[in-house]
Amino acid sequence: MANISKDVVVGIIGGQGWMGRSLGLAWLEQGVLAPERLVISSRSDGEAYRDWPGVRCVKDNRELAALADVIVLSIRPQDLASLDIEAHDKLVISLLAMASSQEVSRRVGSRRVVRAMPNAAAEIRRGYFPWYALQQVTEADKGLIQTLLESCGATRELPAERDLDYLTALSGAGPAYPALLAQSMLEHARQMGIADNIAREAVMQTLVGGSLLLESLGDDPGDMVERLISYDGTTAKGLRTMIDEGIHQTIHRGLAAAHRAASGSA
């Protein structure tokens, strides 16, 4: 993992929160950033950085904006309207869903804005971070962004902001979808009288092992579905029933609803 220039100070507004502390702690633990180069803000006190006394924790976002060269916005979208900072064209990385780069740019007073969309797996450094940069973001800025985001998972620059709105619904929400599948499988196993510890183990091993297998094969996931349908055994019975009952339509409708919300048209 590359470390960034020793002079750069990064500030995370909302640095005690779920995504903010995932990034902040990853930078510290991986040596991407020295503790004295990290400033975080939140309205209440928090414990996330108790093992890193060199990190500056402030309550005043204007103070953070003055100290930092790069400002990460990791507050919830509904808190953006009351954010009162002047970024003076510093590099700003917004993690917010439902707030366009132009809106963030106007709100914080910078044209060097990047929108990145994390997901909950950032907490275990297995997130996926697609990002989109406004024109004023330089090549040097982009290198820095890659380094900062890679600390928590895979990254990908996107050519268009509309793609980021879509991926908010797909990968941004992502870990919630396997959680929903796991919940449904567990519920059924329990109804069938399987002991809770065995049901949980079976569901988790299946989802984790199945995902790793798909990743290692690198094929279209549909190939695996087709292969097991043509195998014509027990799995085929399950798959055919789920498909005939409309699982694809249900998933597509769910993604479309999340996409509408991410695009501000829900």
Ligand SMILES: NC(=O)C1=CN([C@@H]2O[C@H](COP(=O)(O)OP(=O)(O)OC[C@H]3O[C@@H](n4cnc5c(N)ncnc54)[C@H](OP(=O)(O)O)[C@@H]3O)[C@@H](O)[C@H]2O)C=CC1
């Ligand atoms: N969690 C996820 O899975 C994903 C989240 N996102 C996006 O990431 C962003 C952050 O989400 P997440 O980390 O989950 O949210 P959290 O609620 O966990 O964290 C937000 C943090 O912001 C702080 N905060 C709120 N207002 C202010 C303020 N004015 N100044 C300083 N700090 C403030 C809060 O602390 P306090 O109340 O003490 O101030 C809190 O610690 C959101 O915009 C969300 O859309 C995107 C994809 C996935």
Ligand SMILES: O=C(O)[C@@H]1CCC=N1
């Ligand atoms: O649910 C949300 O609004 C946030 C943004 C994308 C994923 N989580």
